Amino acid sequence: MNIVALAGGVGGAKLAHGLAHNLSPAELTIVVNTGDDFEHLGLWIAPDLDTVLYTLAGLANPETGWGQRDETWNCLQALGRLGAPTWFGLGDRDLATHLERTRRRRAGATLTEVTAALCQAWGIGPRVLPMADAPAPTLVETDEGVLAFQEYFVHRRCAPRVQAVRLTAAEPAPAVLAALEAAAAVVICPSNPFLSVDPILNLPGLRERLAGKPVAAVSPIVGGQALKGPAAKLLAELGREVSAVAVAAHYQGLAAGFVLDQVDAALAPAIEALGLRVRVTDTVMRSDADRARLAQETLAFVHSLPAAH
Ligand code: FO1
Numbered sequence: 001m002n003i004v005a006l007a008g009g010v011g012g013a014k015l016a017h018g019l020a021h022n023l024s025p026a027e028l029t030i031v032v033n034t035g036d037d038f039e040h041l042g043l044w045i046a047p048d049l050d051t052v053l054y055t056l057a058g059l060a061n062p063e064t065g066w067g068q069r070d071e072t073w074n075c076l077q078a079l080g081r082l083g084a085p086t087w088f089g090l091g092d093r094d095l096a097t098h099l100e101r102t103r104r105r106r107a108g109a110t111l112t113e114v115t116a117a118l119c120q121a122w123g124i125g126p127r128v129l130p131m132a133d134a135p136a137p138t139l140v141e142t143d144e145g146v147l148a149f150q151e152y153f154v155h156r157r158c159a160p161r162v163q164a165v166r167l168t169a170a171e172p173a174p175a176v177l178a179a180l181e182a183a184a185a186v187v188i189c190p191s192n193p194f195l196s197v198d199p200i201l202n203l204p205g206l207r208e209r210l211a212g213k214p215v216a217a218v219s220p221i222v223g224g225q226a227l228k229g230p231a232a233k234l235l236a237e238l239g240r241e242v243s244a245v246a247v248a249a250h251y252q253g254l255a256a257g258f259v260l261d262q263v264d265a266a267l268a269p270a271i272e273a274l275g276l277r278v279r280v281t282d283t284v285m286r287s288d289a290d291r292a293r294l295a296q297e298t299l300a301f302v303h304s305l306p307a308a309h
Helices: 010-022 047-057 074-081 092-106 111-121 149-155 174-182 193-201 206-210 231-237 244-250 262-272 288-303
Strands: 003-007 028-032 038-040 043-045 127-130 139-142 145-148 162-166 185-188 215-218 257-261 277-281
Touching: 003 010, 003 193, 010 028, 010 047, 010 288, 028 047, 028 174, 038 149, 043 092, 047 092, 047 111, 047 127, 074 092, 092 111, 111 127, 127 174, 139 149, 145 149, 162 193, 162 231, 174 206, 185 288, 193 206, 193 231, 193 244, 215 288, 231 244, 244 257, 244 262, 257 262, 257 288, 262 277, 277 288
Parallel strands: 003 028, 003 185, 028 127, 185 215, 215 257, 257 277
Antiparallel strands: 038 043, 139 145, 139 162
16 A cells, blocks of 8 residues: 655654554655755755654654764864854764765756665665755745745744745655555645645645545644644744644645544544544654554554545
8 A cells, every 4th residue: 555644854754754664665655845955055955854864764863853863063063163154053974964965966866866865875665755856945934024944943943923934836856746646545744734744735736646545634733732843833823723623724625534632632523523534642752662653543544534635
């Protein structure tokens, strides 16, 4: 059964890891947001892609969720002494990824091809695809002006008040469209709906490819809070209710099912009233076993769903 998972950063990477535990490599394709990619210090940085790759390869930093474990920071410190910008934390090991990605891109490889090469080097089984080969930068309209994504997210620590998210609709990578054509079902990982998942869904032809497939979304909001990142703050600033119901409403018409955390069980009727089926479980992934169990429950759930329209 071919499954496509749509993923952003840390939450998406954890569920993707759990899915990889439950499916054979040939059955799983993970499509990753690249709206947060940017050029920095002359390098092509793809943070969400790398978070997914490092997680699947067992290289991820367990404290931050992003970057590599056992990291050292000599290059960044040396750059700082030279007056270079150091607000984006690039570790020595992580830098090797960006150097190699940039080298291969300049030699003419597509981002899809570079990502496949990294997967092979790190022994990653499932296919990991960038949503697009061309840059598709997400911009954030705030009370302090329009900010590039990482400027907002890392440099400004999500402090400016968000008025709107401006997405770039690049052509989806050809392999993404092919994977969706072949998919029996689609899982939307517990990633930020506005900053991580919408950039993927917004690509031309994407939503059409989901029509006729069973789609389940896993809530990134638990007990009115985001497990990681600014999803809750963003919901409030965009004038939505800060709850899993608002996320379900965001996916209404696209997803037929919604995986809701047990602490939010009382919200199930409100989500069902939106026309989505609900599976209540523990969605907080503290361990590898949690990831595998949530993935297994989500797979059973998505296979039980009718196709979205
Ligand atoms: N996030 C931070 O909050 N601070 C950082 O310094 C930082 C560095 C970084 C380096 C490489 C990488 O792949 C990711 C990094 N992230 C950092 C995370 C990342 O920018 C965001 O979590 C995502 O873009 C949003 O999903």
